[in-house]
Amino acid sequence: MKRMLVLSLVLALLLAGVSTAMAEKVTISFWYAIGGNAGRVFQEMVEEFNAASDSVFVDAVYTGNYGETAQKVTASLAANTLPDGGLIPAAPLFTGRVGNYLIDEYLRGPKGLDMDDFYDEFWNYNRYDGRIASLPFNNSTPVLFYNKDILTQAGLEPKAPETWDEMVEMATQLKEWAAAQRVRNFTPINMRSQDWMLKAFILQNGGELMNEDYTASLINESAAVEAIEFWVSLIDQGLMPAGVHDRARDQFIAGNQAFLFDSTAGIGTIAGTVEFDMATAMLPGNKQRAVTLGGAALTMFPSTQEKQDATWEFLSWLLTPENVASWSAKTGYVPVRKSVLESDEIQTLFAEQPYYKAAFEQLEYVVSIEHFWELGALDDYLGQLINNVEYKSLTPQEAADKLVKDLADDIARNE
């Protein structure tokens, strides 16, 4: 009996000790919007952090895809039920827009990050109204995938085009080859996420998407309109199908398409599925090389000083060179720190999966724009513009003028 009592006392003391140790940890709530393999990798990183840290516990919750998470964050902003931090899409809109620049303050504080090791354009992507409002983490860029087998069969050298002209030349030869060989359902070129790709084409032609203070779109100026005209010419020459961009990846995987413009985030899926000899390359350029940037971002929401410090500890841990390297190697997201490109992990990845090399090495050509409130509208209008020019309901100039006007109306309305 006595022994039992002692035992239970010891147990109670032990439990109390454990619970006080737990209580000392600051728990922060964290939302993330990436599922699938990347989601699992992220969850593992959270567990690793929680095991290693004796002061912070991260309670990470998957909140659905980008669209669902954006809706959730919007609703919680209105209802004041935000988490402490998150890996969320369009993060600068949910922070900078309401005057939350906590990230900028921590970044420049005593525990800040070595900002020079990150690509400038990645910082730009995380700005709202000129100030940094979130941190780059899971970013992707468009990349050119090509089917080497088809190129060889058609009597072409199995390498990627470097310029628009080269691409048109190769695609025309492929089209003629397919017609002569009666290849069923063959498409030379197609692009997934077409609005994102058109942005890259506009930048490659020296055009600009927005003016410097983000108050007007410049898509109806000649360099941009020329890029749209080039896009339409691909369709007119039968080198790219109109309106079926959502099928681009499947058609490429099925071996019916020579060139695919798709996100670097798709490399894992595509490389793991195709049954032919495939390669990736930098996007072809015209007046210059340029690639656009996509992805969600890490951010922080206002809370107690203690929780904010804890959140920063977690965010800056995610962005150590080692973690950026392993995150990138395990998921295929582009490494956001320059130094990481030389790391062993990334070099091993290149050796095992050479597809990532082109994707990561084109990062110096990334051109990005800041987040501004009407960015979502700009993307929608770009989608409509592509629709209008591909189905010939408007000319490129008319469609571009319409976009500029619609966006101007939106901007005026939100002021």
Added chain:
Amino acid sequence: MQSIETVTTQGRRRAALRRTIIGYSFLTPASTVMILFIFVPVFMAFYLSMFEWDLISPMRFVGWQNYARIFGSSDFYIAVRNTLYFVLVQLPLDFGISLGVAMLLNQKIRGLSFYRTVFFTPVITSTVAVSAVWMWLYDPFDGLFNYLLELVNLSPIGWLNDPKWAMFSVILMTVWKGLGYNVVIFLAGLQNIDSSLYEAASIDGANSWQQFRRITLPQLSPTMYFVLIMGVINSFKVFTQIDVMTPGGGPLKSTMVIVYLIYMRAFNSFRFGEASALSVLLFLFVLSLTLLQRFFLEKRVHYN
């Protein structure tokens, strides 16, 4: 001193009151849910339609501006045209085919329950799943429909990717999916018709068209009225298959119906005021159509 009469009246009143209280208390759970999740949001929509609100910035009163903006934008007219196209093509197709199928299934044939199951299966299948399957059928590259067209030497169709065909493609799938529901209702209506009517008619020498025209149609009119009203309301509410099969409103906005426009304004552009104003307009539209139908059709409905 109270008379016996007043005491009993009081007792009766008290009993009636108790019954009323008990009655309402039974209604409370259901009506609370209804009021909270249906009526309050409905009135909120009226209220919100007077504001500019993106959930994040503070609400700003703008009066009738949202309505003015809607009537001044081409999107609204495109959406109204698309919705009317959907209703006017989908409804007659659905109505005619389901009545025909119901009459066929009303025969004494073998394997009847099998056929009924076959026709009802699409109804209980999730719209999202069905839409995904039909997207494969409609695939412009290697879909079954284009393969069949090719077999009979017809040129392939862009289906969901062609501005001229997109809405019709959505309608075709909707008719296929919704058919079984109306078939079951029509079947019930048909089986309610007294068989002695048909016997008497055939003794009098009425042929099958006359029997259909003079007995089936009038006897079925309450069912047809119900199917029509529900059909109109449901057609105006079409959303899921449009969102899954033609995200973004389809090629050249050819499948952007009113409900889809509401969704885009609210959850894509975060213009909750304008979206609410659109919902109010849709509500008034459906309400007035239902009233018109009542006014013109109900008199023709033959109740036994």
